[in-house]
Amino acid sequence: MYTLGEDSISGIKIAEEIFQEEKSEWKIAHRESFIDELFKWIGECTKSSDKQLMKDDLFMLVKWEDEYIFSSISTNDYINSEDSRFNEVCKELLELNKKPELKLMEIKIKVLVEYNENVIKPQEVLDMTYICFRKENGGPNLISTNEVEVTDYLSESFKKITK
Numbered sequence: 001m002y003t004l005g006e007d008s009i010s011g012i013k014i015a016e017e018i019f020q021e022e023k024s025e026w027k028i029a030h031r032e033s034f035i036d037e038l039f040k041w042i043g044e045c046t047k048s049s050d051k052q053l054m055k056d057d058l059f060m061l062v063k064w065e066d067e068y069i070f071s072s073i074s075t076n077d078y079i080n081s082e083d084s085r086f087n088e089v090c091k092e093l094l095e096l097n098k099k100p101e102l103k104l105m106e107i108k109i110k111v112l113v114e115y116n117e118n119v120i121k122p123q124e125v126l127d128m129t130y131i132c133f134r135k136e137n138g139g140p141n142l143i144s145t146n147e148v149e150v151t152d153y154l155s156e157s158f159k160k161i162t163k
Contacts, residue, residue: 001081002090004028004068009090014097022073023096026089029071029078035061 002010019027038058045051070079079085
């Protein structure tokens with residue numbers, strides 16, 4: 001059984017980008033804070049049908065005991081630890097949270113080194129590959145004007161190999 005925290009599942013912190021980039025239908029919400037928000041929304045709502053939906057949600061959420069719940073990003077659907085979908089959503093978010101597998105990186109680097117070893121020295125390929133993958137995976141942009149050419153060259157080489 002999983003447990004939810006403010007930004008974690010069973011103590012494993014979920015990367016903010018998963019929620020910010022809406023990679024999942026679900027986000028973690030503090031139930032009591034969400035209830036407070038519902039009160040505000042109900043007060044501001046002018047459409048009676050929407051207001052009734054929010055009231056129904058409010059009455060349901062007040063009965064729940066979980067400190068943290070899942071809230072849908074596109075509908076007024078919620079999941080608590082008693083819901084049959086709870087474990088499935090936890091697994092999905094934990095899977096999305098996994099960092100790129102190092103083995104795949106090792107394979108990419110090996111292919112780049114072997115493909116480019118006759119053009120430039122293997123150590124230079126490794127150095128440029130490291131920079132290339134940092135840029136590709138959203139790392140800090142450490143690339144100077146001279147390095148971009150080599151990085152682009154390695155990227156193009158890899159594209160040709162993988163086709």
